[in-house]
Amino acid sequence: xxxxxxxxxxxxxxxxxxxxxxxxxxxxxxxxxxxxxxxxxxxxxxxxxxxxxxxxxxxxxxxxxxxxxxxxxxxxxxxxxxxxxxxxxxxxxxxxxxxxxxxxxxxxxxxxxxxxxxxxxxxxxxxxxxxxxxxxxxxxxxxxxxxxxxxxxxxxxxxxxxxxxxxxxxxxxxxxxxxxxxxxxxxxxxxxxxxxxxxxxxxxxxxxxxxxxxxxxxxxxxxxxxxxxxxxxxxxxxxxxxxxxxxxxxxxxxxxxxxxxxxxxxxxxxxxxxxxxxxxxxxxxxxxxxxxxxxxxxxxxxxxxxxxxxxxxxxxxxxxxxxxxxxxxxxxxxxxxxxxxxxxxxxxxxxxxxxxxxxxxxxxxxxxxxxxxxxxxxxxxxxxxxxxxxxxxxxxxxxxxxxxxxxxxxxxxxxxxxxxxxxxxxxxxxxxxxxxxxxxxxxxxxxxxxxxxxxxxxxxxxxxxxxxxxxxxxxxxxxxxxxxxxxxxxxxxxxxxxxxxxxxxxxxxxxxxxxxxxxxxxxxxxxxxxxxxxxxxxxxxxxxxxxxxxxxxxxxxxxxxxxxxxxxxxxxxxxxxxxxxxxxxxxxxxxxxxxxxxxxxxxxxxxxxxxxxxxxxxxxxxxxxxxxxxxxxxxxxxxxxxxxxxxxxxxxxxxxxxxxxxxxxxxxxxxxxxxxxxxxxxxxxxxxxxxxxxxxxxxxxxxxxxxxxxxxxxxxxxxxxxxxxxxxxxxxxxxxxxxxxxxxxxxxxxxxxxxxxxxxxxxxxxxxxxxxxxxxxxxxxxxxxxxxxxxxxxxxxxxxxxxxxxxxx
Amino acid sequence: xxxxxxxxxxxxxxxxxxxxxxxxxxxxxxxxxxxxxxxxxxxxxxxxxxxxxxxxxxxxxxxxxxxxxxxxxxxxxxxxxxxxxxxxxxxxxxxxxxxxxxxxxxxxxxxxxxxxxxxxxxxxxxxxxxxxxxxxxxxxxxxxxxxxxxxxxxxxxxxxxxxxxxxxxx
Numbered sequence: 001x002x003x004x005x006x007x008x009x010x011x012x013x014x015x016x017x018x019x020x021x022x023x024x025x026x027x028x029x030x031x032x033x034x035x036x037x038x039x040x041x042x043x044x045x046x047x048x049x050x051x052x053x054x055x056x057x058x059x060x061x062x063x064x065x066x067x068x069x070x071x072x073x074x075x076x077x078x079x080x081x082x083x084x085x086x087x088x089x090x091x092x093x094x095x096x097x098x099x100x101x102x103x104x105x106x107x108x109x110x111x112x113x114x115x116x117x118x119x120x121x122x123x124x125x126x127x128x129x130x131x132x133x134x135x136x137x138x139x140x141x142x143x144x145x146x147x148x149x150x151x152x153x154x155x156x157x158x159x160x161x162x163x164x165x166x167x168x169x170x171x172x173x174x175x176x177x178x179x180x181x182x183x184x185x186x187x188x189x190x191x192x193x194x195x196x197x198x199x200x201x202x203x204x205x206x207x208x209x210x211x212x213x214x215x216x217x218x219x220x221x222x223x224x225x226x227x228x229x230x231x232x233x234x235x236x237x238x239x240x241x242x243x244x245x246x247x248x249x250x251x252x253x254x255x256x257x258x259x260x261x262x263x264x265x266x267x268x269x270x271x272x273x274x275x276x277x278x279x280x281x282x283x284x285x286x287x288x289x290x291x292x293x294x295x296x297x298x299x300x301x302x303x304x305x306x307x308x309x310x311x312x313x314x315x316x317x318x319x320x321x322x323x324x325x326x327x328x329x330x331x332x333x334x335x336x337x338x339x340x341x342x343x344x345x346x347x348x349x350x351x352x353x354x355x356x357x358x359x360x361x362x363x364x365x366x367x368x369x370x371x372x373x374x375x376x377x378x379x380x381x382x383x384x385x386x387x388x389x390x391x392x393x394x395x396x397x398x399x400x401x402x403x404x405x406x407x408x409x410x411x412x413x414x415x416x417x418x419x420x421x422x423x424x425x426x427x428x429x430x431x432x433x434x435x436x437x438x439x440x441x442x443x444x445x446x447x448x449x450x451x452x453x454x455x456x457x458x459x460x461x462x463x464x465x466x467x468x469x470x471x472x473x474x475x476x477x478x479x480x481x482x483x484x485x486x487x488x489x490x491x492x493x494x495x496x497x498x499x500x501x502x503x504x505x506x507x508x509x510x511x512x513x514x515x516x517x518x519x520x521x522x523x524x525x526x527x528x529x530x531x532x533x534x535x536x537x538x539x540x541x542x543x544x545x546x547x548x549x550x551x552x553x554x555x556x557x558x559x560x561x562x563x564x565x566x567x568x569x570x571x572x573x574x575x576x577x578x579x580x581x582x583x584x585x586x587x588x589x590x591x592x593x594x595x596x597x598x599x600x601x602x603x604x605x606x607x608x609x610x611x612x613x614x615x616x617x618x619x620x621x622x623x624x625x626x627x628x629x630x631x632x633x634x635x636x637x638x639x640x641x642x643x644x645x646x647x648x649x650x651x652x653x654x655x656x657x658x659x660x661x662x663x664x665x666x667x668x669x670x671x672x673x674x675x676x677x678x679x680x681x682x683x684x685x686x687x688x689x690x691x692x693x694x695x696x697x698x699x700x701x702x703x704x705x706x707x708x709x710x711x712x713x714x715x716x717x718x719x720x721x722x723x724x725x726x727x728x729x730x731x732x733x734x735x736x737x738x739x740x741x742x743x744x745x746x747x748x749x750x751x752x753x754x755x756x757x758x759x760x761x762x763x764x765x766x767x768x769x770x771x772x773x774x775x776x777x778x779x780x781x782x783x784x785x786x787x788x789x790x791x792x793x794x795x796x797x798x799x800x801x802x803x804x805x806x807x808x809x
Numbered sequence: 810x811x812x813x814x815x816x817x818x819x820x821x822x823x824x825x826x827x828x829x830x831x832x833x834x835x836x837x838x839x840x841x842x843x844x845x846x847x848x849x850x851x852x853x854x855x856x857x858x859x860x861x862x863x864x865x866x867x868x869x870x871x872x873x874x875x876x877x878x879x880x881x882x883x884x885x886x887x888x889x890x891x892x893x894x895x896x897x898x899x900x901x902x903x904x905x906x907x908x909x910x911x912x913x914x915x916x917x918x919x920x921x922x923x924x925x926x927x928x929x930x931x932x933x934x935x936x937x938x939x940x941x942x943x944x945x946x947x948x949x950x951x952x953x954x955x956x957x958x959x960x961x962x963x964x965x966x967x968x969x970x971x972x973x974x975x976x977x978x979x
Contacts, residue, residue: 183880185887196883197865748815779815 021087030083037065037078040091047091048100048129050107050214051166052079055271057175062107062166064129066099067091075099097133104133107164110145110189111215118162120216122229126164147192153200154735155207155275157224163193163217169209176272177203178410178430193217202737204403204720207278211262211271222282222732223259227251232258235644238631239277240336240532240624241727244382244404245633246273250281250625250644257281257625257645267383268637274403275736276720276727281625283729284645288604290620291649301612306650306660313617314664316596320569321352330356330562333573334580336724337654338629339535339638340675343547343682344658345573346540351667355543355556356567359536360529361581362499362718364800366558368508369544371696374687375537376527378634379694380494388412390490392483393421394514395444396498396528399429400720400738405496405528405634406430412494418486422447424500424715425787426780435483439782440713441504441801442706448513449705450476454484455520466701467516474705484521493523502529503582503716504801506706515696525695526634531724535632538684548685566590571598573654574621576725578610579791582716583800585768591615600654603725608793620651623726627653628675636686640679712754714766714804715787722791742771742794744806745778745787754806761809764788769797772809823870828858832874845877848885852892861901862893890944898933898940900978903957906943909950918954919943921968925975938978 020029023036023045030039035058040047051062060080067078070088075095090096108130115121147160167184170193174180181203185196195201201209210220232251239246239260247263260281262273293309294301304312320328331349333342342359349357360366378385385408399406406429413419413431420435421427422444437447454476456463463471476484487493495518501510511527518525540547543556557565563577563586570577570591581587591597591614600621605611611618626647630640647653655675662670672678687693719740721733733739744764746754756762760775764786773794781787786804788795798804824832835850851871856863868886872879886892893901904922906915919930922941926934933940949955952964963974 180878180880183878183884185880185883187888196880196887 019083019085019087021083021085021089023089024091032084033082035079036067036076036081036083036089039083040078040089045091047078048133049079050125050129050164051168053168053171053212055176056168056171056212059167059171062164063103064100064107064133066096066103068093068095068099101133101135104130105135105139108134108138109140111164112144112161118159118216119157119219119224120162120213124216125214145189147194150194150198151200152195153202153206153221153737154732155221155279156201156210157219157221158194158217159219160192160194160217162215164215165191165193166214167193168212168214169193169218172209172212173203176208176407177205179203181206182209200737204274204276204400204738205272205407207275208262208272220259220278222279227253227258235642236263237625237641237644238639239273239280240338240629240631241276241280241724242274242402242404242531243378243529243533243634244268244402245532245631245637245639246277246404247639248273248277252645255645257284267381268633268639269404270407272404272407275733276403276723276730279733280727280730282731282733283603283726284623284625286603286729286731288606288729289648289651290601290604290618291651293620293650294604294618296616301618306652309617309619310660310664313598313619313661316616317569317571317598320596324568326353327356327556328568329354329571330557330567330569331358331571331573332361332559332562332575332577332581333357333359333536333541334575334724335359335361335530335533335536336624336726337532337536337574338624338627339532339539339632339684340629340678340682341573341654341658342532342536342541343539343678344655344662344670345571346547347669348658348662348665348667349556349571350540350546350552350554351662351669352665353554355552355554356562357541357556358543358559358562359533359541360502360559361575361577361587362530363502363507363558364505364560364583365507365509366560368511368696368700369542369558371698371700372537373527373694373696374549375534375632375636376529376634377534377636377694378496378526378528379524380526381635382408382633384492385409385494386411386415388417388492388494390418390486390493390523391420392487392493392495392517392523393419393423393433394448394495394497394510395423395441395500395502395504396421396496397423397425397427397500397717398496398498398528399427401499402528402634403720418490420483420486422451424782424785425717426782428780435479435486437479438780440710440715440785441500441506442709442713443782444500445506445509445513445706446474447477447480448510448517449474450480451483451487452513452516452520454480455488455517458484458488459520461520464516464699464701467699470701470703470705487517487521487523491522493521494526495523496526496528498528499530499717500715506702509702509706511696512699512701515699518695519699527694528634532631534634534636535630535684538632538686539682547682560586563587563590566593568594569596569598570594571600572615573600574602574725575599576601576605576609576611576728578796579722579728579793580718580724582718582790583768584716584790584796585766585799588796589768600657601725602651603729610796619657620647620649621657622647622651622653626651627655629655630679630684632684632686638684638686708803710803711784712750712804712806713785714764714798714801715781715785716790716798716800717787718791719789722789728791740776740789742789742792743774743776744771745776745781746785747779747781747783748777750781750783750785751775751777756806756808763807763809764795764798765805765807766799766802768799771795771798817873820866820870820873823866824855824874825858828854829874832871836875844875845881848875848877848882849889851875852882852886856892860899861897862895864894896937898938900938900958901940901942903942903944903947904930905945905947905949905953905955905957907946909946910954913953915954917968918956918966918971921971925971
């Protein structure tokens with residue numbers, strides 16, 4: 001057969017898959033078998049609906065989308081009627097209208113007519129549609145159904161009497177979030193949507209059901225009764241809390257952020273955002289905002305004006321430079337800062353003559369810095385993750401660390417992908433992994449090494465020279481062999497290195513071995529760095545590379561070296577060192593020994609916080625709501641955002657503060673008039689958004705696998721709602737189940753060995769310092785480990801990893 | 810981070826070994842990855858184990874045993890009227906009042922029961938012995954008026970047969 005006939009056959013096939021039909025006299029085409037409502041939406045023809053949502057399955061239970069179809073004996077629901085060639089659909093005909101009005105009358109029978117006191121008023125689908133389809137009075141005289149509400153947690157308010165049983169929230173939990181927490185109990189008139197028992201909704205994506213609910217049954221608890229939708233100004237923005245860069249819409253009133261909702265972007269976050277993206281705004285209105293520059297004179301904090309504060313900063317830093325040299329100054333930025341801020345921070349430090357600038361507060365091992373790609377990326381698009389057929393997570397709690405990537409992986413699993421994990425904690429994934437190794441970082445490394453060897457056997461590829469030596473004594477176990485089979489056979493394969501792969505003392509070994517696994521199996525490798533880390537790398541906010549990966553004259557100290565070998569002066573950008581740095585203990589010691597610390601921060605440190613004692617000057621910095629910026633996500637997508645409200649009090653966008661600091665130091669090239677000038681100058685070029693670029697430039701094996709083996713190893717992790725200075729102050733999020741509190745977790749065998757019980761008060765001692773906390777028995781923690789979260793004052797004296805000992809108090 | 814497996818095992822222990830064995834027979838009837846198909850049978854078996862009614866702990870145990878979300882078990886249990894979610898009498902008498910039974914005198918049957926027991930439909934006697942229920946057609950119109958007690962159908966009810974029945978109940 002010739003290729004031409006093949007082509008014709010293929011075209012015919014496509015033609016056959018597309019059908020042409022009419023809606024309200026307008027000719028429309030759509031894929032055969034797709035639903036009518038989708039075609040109507042695409043053609044801009046409005047059909048009313050409640051239960052239909054394009055990213056959920058079709059339930060067809062509200063019946064609001066009934067339309068007339070020629071030759072059909074009765075009206076058909078547009079959401080559940082497949083399109084067919086030559087079909088004639090009428091959405092505005094007498095039959096359609098009467099059907100829709102009938103449905104509306106039934107819906108309004110039990111729905112309370114209390115719009116003036118309902119929080120959904122003004123943005124309610126039922127209210128809007130009732131204008132078009134509702135009657136002006138009700139024929140129904142009997143009693144209305146009443147549902148007793150249950151408290152489902154700090155984020156979502158319920159008023160289930162208003163529920164119209166569309167089941168969008170139920171389907172979201174079942175299909176998208178992967179934990180079915182809501183359901184329809186009872187039958188007929190007595191059906192209730194809810195949790196049945198009093199229980200909190202614990203999904204990290206729960207807030208999406210607020211957006212989904214077409215009526216006022218599920219509303220935002222923190223936002224409740226605080227504003228009406230028509231009073232709100234809507235501004236598009238980007239959430240900087242993780243490396244996805246979810247698109248959000250910020251609603252403001254009177255220069256105050258009132259709430260955040262999801263903004264659709266199919267490439268990034270579809271129609272969903274995580275609860276962290278949604279509720280972090282509460283911090284913006286937190287009572288502890290720093291609104292005036294503050295300086296410490298004679299050990300007393302005093303408010304002052306910008307001029308004095310900046311002069312004070314200049315004097316303090318200049319004194320350190322004079323006495324100890326420029327290399328005794330270092331700058332640390334929080335990973336969620338804007339790319340422009342990273343750029344100006346590194347420019348300032350480098351102009352002063354030092355390369356001590358970094359943002360990687362969650363990393364301990366930097367020995368392969370030179371080998372890293374242009375920025376730690378995903379190596380593929382977020383959407384393509386869904387096509388993966390095998391997925392290996394290394395040191396990643398993807399559901400909590402990057403909830404929206406977790407969703408994509410879940411979809412891949414639903415499409416038949418195998419999930420495998422090499423993790424330090426037996427995390428709860430919504431679909432359990434097929435294969436897993438759970439153990440200390442040392443055991444994880446050994447498993448990874450075994451996987452490399454098993455893959456070499458499986459694929460017949462030869463190990464590089466240094467790997468042969470390193471892996472000589474490694475024998476892959478059954479799990480590793482099974483993983484090797486799946487990774488090499490089920491393509492496309494994806495490997496993601498998560499937070500734990502970065503936050504241990506041998507992370508370069510994790511990266512090198514994972515790269516070998518990727519090379520052997522053909523998998524795409526993704527480095528799941530924190531927040532806007534990609535932006536920081538490209539802006540040059542790393543000690544070994546300048547902007548756009550240019551060479552630097554002078555390589556500075558890394559984030560961990562800067563605190564391990566304390567400097568005399570620090571500039572901290574949006575960072576609380578003892579809470580953000582995974583090695584909090586060292587950060588604390590470094591702060592305590594420093595002579596002059598400049599903090600650019602949106603918040604006053606609370607009582608007992610380190611900055612209060614150690615810092616010398618606090619410059620009030622705008623949050624991401626209050627400044628323009630650029631976020632670069634893990635796939636290399638550059639997204640800019642504008643300010644949504646003006647900065648509170650005297651606080652200023654960090655880029656302006658850094659610019660003026662440059663002026664005070666009389667440095668050249670700090671004369672920007674707008675953030676656009678900064679953007680133009682930094683001119684970020686993104687090259688490695690493809691698989692081939694997002695790899696280690698060379699795979700170098702260590703001499704020895706891992707390090708010392710400890711009889712009790714401390715596992716440190718920043719829990720989902722402790723990850724940055726803003727999230728930590730979002731009060732509703734702190735009340736959720738995902739804030740584990742400063743408690744030490746061990747499994748019951750380990751607890752017995754340590755002679756401790758649930759709720760016991762213990763002292764956890766490490767080289768860097770100790771912590772007094774309570775015990776929580778948790779079987780997901782492996783033997784010989786004690787899991788203690790970072791990000792809490794109570795645990796901020798402990799080191800990131802290594803030997804820990806426990807004594808009962 | 811919840812103690813997933815340990816917590817689930819603890820819940821499952823609410824079910825007696827005999828109950829679990831009985832449920833296993835039903836699980837075996839369905840494909841291995843569709844254990845939840847046995848939920849209706851499991852609810853019935855556990856209800857029998859627990860003296861005729863189900864509480865949340867037991868439903869959670871079933872959810873854990875069949876690896877399904879607890880809410881999905883609640884959905885089924887609240888949908889069907891044969892699952893009791895509150896304590897009931899030792900004997901549940903379900904009287905059909907649907908069309909055939911009604912035509913054949915179910916109203917008198919109900920009245921007689923109510924008079925004899927001193928309770929209304931839906932109530933339980935003070936000694937916790939008998940609960941009266943009104944149910945829809947049980948598919949035994951040929952013997953109308955009829956009722957169900959336990960797993961048994963009793964047909965062609967008359968005041969006399971009702972008295973006999975009540976006298977025989979412990």
